[in-house]
Amino acid sequence: xxxNVGKWAAGGSYGPVLSQTELYLxxxxxxxxxxxxxxxxxxxxxxxxxxxxxxxFNSDSRDRELPFAAKDEPxxxxxxxxxxIITPQSPWCTVVKNEKGVTMNDICQAVWKxxxxxxxxxxEFASVSPRLQEHIKRMATNNLMNANxxxxxxxxxxxxxxxxxxxxxLRERIFFESLRRHDSYAVQRLGFKAPNIFVMDxxx
Numbered sequence: 001x002x003x004n005v006g007k008w009a010a011g012g013s014y015g016p017v018l019s020q021t022e023l024y025l026x027x028x029x030x031x032x033x034x035x036x037x038x039x040x041x042x043x044x045x046x047x048x049x050x051x052x053x054x055x056x057f058n059s060d061s062r063d064r065e066l067p068f069a070a071k072d073e074p075x076x077x078x079x080x081x082x083x084x085i086i087t088p089q090s091p092w093c094t095v096v097k098n099e100k101g102v103t104m105n106d107i108c109q110a111v112w113k114x115x116x117x118x119x120x121x122x123x124e125f126a127s128v129s130p131r132l133q134e135h136i137k138r139m140a141t142n143n144l145m146n147a148n149x150x151x152x153x154x155x156x157x158x159x160x161x162x163x164x165x166x167x168x169x170l171r172e173r174i175f176f177e178s179l180r181r182h183d184s185y186a187v188q189r190l191g192f193k194a195p196n197i198f199v200m201d202x203x204x
Contacts, residue, residue, distance in 0.1 A: 008033055010072040010103070017079045017101040023195055030076040030195045033104060038178035043070065045104075047176035049202065050143065050167050052112035054105070071105035080196050085111060086189050087200040089173050091124065092166060093190060108176075111200070115167040125164065137161065140168040170202060177201040 018028065034040040035056075043066060047054040056066045075083065079101030085094040096102050096110040125133060140161040167174065178201050183193040190197065 007077070008070070008073045010070075010074075012100065014074065014077070014079055014101070017081050017099065019080075020082050020196075023080060028078060028195060030078065030080065032179055032181075032198070033070075033073060033075055035070060036075060036104060036107070036179045045176055047108050048174055049111055049115050049170060049176065050174040052108070052116065054108045068105070071108070072103050075102045075104050075107055076196070082196060083107065084186075084190070084194070084197040085179070085200050086186065086197065087202060088185075089170050089202050090115075090166065091127075092118075107179075111176075115170065116165060118166050120164045120166060120169055135171050136164050136168050139171050140164045143168060172204045173202040175203050177203045 018026070035043055035045050038044065042058050043056045044059060045054065045056050045068070046065075054068045054071065056068055057064065058066060075096075081097060081099050081101065083096040083102050085096065085107065086092075092114065094111050094114045096106050098106045120136070125136070128136075143165075144161055179198040180201065181195075181197075182199045183197075185199055186193045186197040
């Protein structure tokens with residue numbers, strides 16, 4: 001892993017950061033960091049879209065939490081100033097920006113803020129089935145009570161939640177699994193494909 005560690009080391013000792021225009025003109029394929037692919041041999045990312053917490057573990061010792069020491073390493077090579085992240089679990093597209101080159105921490109922070117701080121619009125909520133609406137409502141109530149520390153043996157009457165955050169839409173699937181390239185899905189969702197559009201898979 002020695003060469004690979006050096007290849008992804010944090011810092012500015014790389015080639016230029018490609019802008020969106022340069023990426024289109026060059027049509028350069030981007031190599032994703034092994035951690036984001038879920039293929040790093042000694043570190044599996046444990047990132048919660050709900051809380052924003054990002055740490056990790058080694059598959060040989062899952063009971064021991066590891067710090068996300070590689071968080072400032074570039075997310076892609078070549079480095080880019082912008083990434084688009086979509087997921088089958090939601091209708092939104094997260095745009096991640098960093099003029100000095102998008103890092104893995106930039107991705108975690110952007111995804112967390114996008115889902116934890118933005119609310120589902122009435123139109124978006126009305127677009128899904130009543131069954132899914134009920135799931136979202138129930139998850140919103142659970143998330144609110146957990147945030148307020150209200151769960152206990154004698155649980156009071158659950159609060160009425162009338163506004164739902166994007167993270168509630170994800171229901172139980174709030175943990176990052178991996179990123180992957182899927183051009184046909186990108187075209188289906190966004191109407192175009194590009195080397196810096198990635199699909200995020202989430203798990204329970």
